[in-house]
Amino acid sequence: MTTAAGPAATSVPLVELRDVHKTFPAARGGTPVEAIRGVDLSVEAGEIVGIVGYSGAGKSTLVRLINALESTTSGSVRIGGREIADLKERDLREVRLGIGMIFQQFNLFRSRTVWGNIAYPLEVAGVARAEQNQRISDLLHFVGLADKAHSHVDELSGGQKQRVGIARALATEPSLLLADESTSALDPETTQEVLSLLRRVNRELGITIVVITHEMDVVRSLAHRVVVMEAGRIVEQGPVVQVLSDPQQPVTRRFVSTIVDDEPDAEALAALHARHPGHFVKLAFRGDEVRQSDVFAELLSRDVRFELVYGGIEEVQGETFGNLTLALDGDPAAVTAAVAAVADLVPTTELSR
Numbered sequence: 001m002t003t004a005a006g007p008a009a010t011s012v013p014l015v016e017l018r019d020v021h022k023t024f025p026a027a028r029g030g031t032p033v034e035a036i037r038g039v040d041l042s043v044e045a046g047e048i049v050g051i052v053g054y055s056g057a058g059k060s061t062l063v064r065l066i067n068a069l070e071s072t073t074s075g076s077v078r079i080g081g082r083e084i085a086d087l088k089e090r091d092l093r094e095v096r097l098g099i100g101m102i103f104q105q106f107n108l109f110r111s112r113t114v115w116g117n118i119a120y121p122l123e124v125a126g127v128a129r130a131e132q133n134q135r136i137s138d139l140l141h142f143v144g145l146a147d148k149a150h151s152h153v154d155e156l157s158g159g160q161k162q163r164v165g166i167a168r169a170l171a172t173e174p175s176l177l178l179a180d181e182s183t184s185a186l187d188p189e190t191t192q193e194v195l196s197l198l199r200r201v202n203r204e205l206g207i208t209i210v211v212i213t214h215e216m217d218v219v220r221s222l223a224h225r226v227v228v229m230e231a232g233r234i235v236e237q238g239p240v241v242q243v244l245s246d247p248q249q250p251v252t253r254r255f256v257s258t259i260v261d262d263e264p265d266a267e268a269l270a271a272l273h274a275r276h277p278g279h280f281v282k283l284a285f286r287g288d289e290v291r292q293s294d295v296f297a298e299l300l301s302r303d304v305r306f307e308l309v310y311g312g313i314e315e316v317q318g319e320t321f322g323n324l325t326l327a328l329d330g331d332p333a334a335v336t337a338a339v340a341a342v343a344d345l346v347p348t349t350e351l352s353r
């Protein structure tokens with residue numbers, strides 16, 4: 001009998017990059033561009049990994065290395081344990097068939113119907129007509145567009161177009177789906193629909209997903225793990241809840257601050273100090289290990305006044321975390337003792353003026 005942990009612990013990652021570099025040669029009169037500078041990355045089968053970074057960080061180049069559209073300058077890219085650089089064209093085609101892509105601008109054929117778009121990769125792969133028909137029909141039902149089979153692409157909304165893009169990407173039954181800014185052209189409600197479809201692709205079909213995005217909301221609601229890129233390097237990575245609740249690098253903090261506003265920045269802190277007397281401390285709550293009421297009870301038992309002046313509690317994928325900033329006021333020795341007592345209960349940071 002195999003256990004769930006057994007095969008997973010010994011199986012090779014679906015995607016494995018080791019010390020990968022990619023330098024584009026200099027354009028005339030310019031200098032070479034080091035787009036990827038020593039990236040190590042593993043993606044396990046069944047994961048959803050979000051890759052975030054600002055424009056130019058190297059995200060698209062990384063994806064083009066993973067789907068073998070670009071070759072490395074040095075380092076190793078393995079897909080399903082196979083070294084891409086060693087593969088002959090025929091094997092490379094097979095690897096590419098195992099990877100689906102969806103794009104920000106959908107990249108659909110306007111001259112074809114919805115059915116025709118999904119059929120395209122099957123025609124290229126030489127799949128028999130009867131099997132094509134069965135797969136296309138199944139996919140149309142899966143993405144909820146069975147009634148649009150014979151519509152033209154121009155008649156569809158953005159969300160419907162992306163659902164066609166997803167069906168087309170799944171037609172060759174890939175094990176990996178790469179999504180490059182796949183929701184950036186969509187409004188928030190349609191974005192949620194597409195993300196929910198991607199979650200089903202992962203959960204119900206077992207397909208591994210790598211999404212590239214600059215939207216942290218996409219990471220928060222979709223990914224299991226997040227990888228942060230800056231200037232061609234991975235600067236931080238980890239489970240989404242961990243990275244959102246305790247970002248380490250400045251670039252990660254900037255991304256996280258777009259969706260989590262539970263810490264006052266310098267300007268907000270100055271404004272708070274102008275309104276509230278006392279000593280400011282930030283308390284970090286993670287999960288339900290420590291109850292806020294225990295912390296407040298500790299403060300109430302002491303000879304200090306306190307006020308909640310800033311903060312927020314987030315829930316991400318069923319886990320809660322957040323920071324609360326308190327202003328403590330009273331006799332300096334009592335305040336110092338109260339801060340020490342609270343610091344025994346929860347991670348506490350003193351916020352200086």
Ligand SMILES: Nc1ncnc2c1ncn2[C@@H]1O[C@H](COP(=O)(O)OP(=O)(O)OP(=O)(O)O)[C@@H](O)[C@H]1O
Binds near residue numbers: 033035053054059060
């Ligand atoms: N084919 C190319 N030739 C020369 N330079 C390139 C090429 N492709 C990418 N670059 C450069 O490599 C760097 C990384 O680009 P890349 O497109 O991978 O970043 P990105 O994080 O995906 O950015 P964006 O979100 O804007 O797409 C940039 O400086 C870019 O100009």
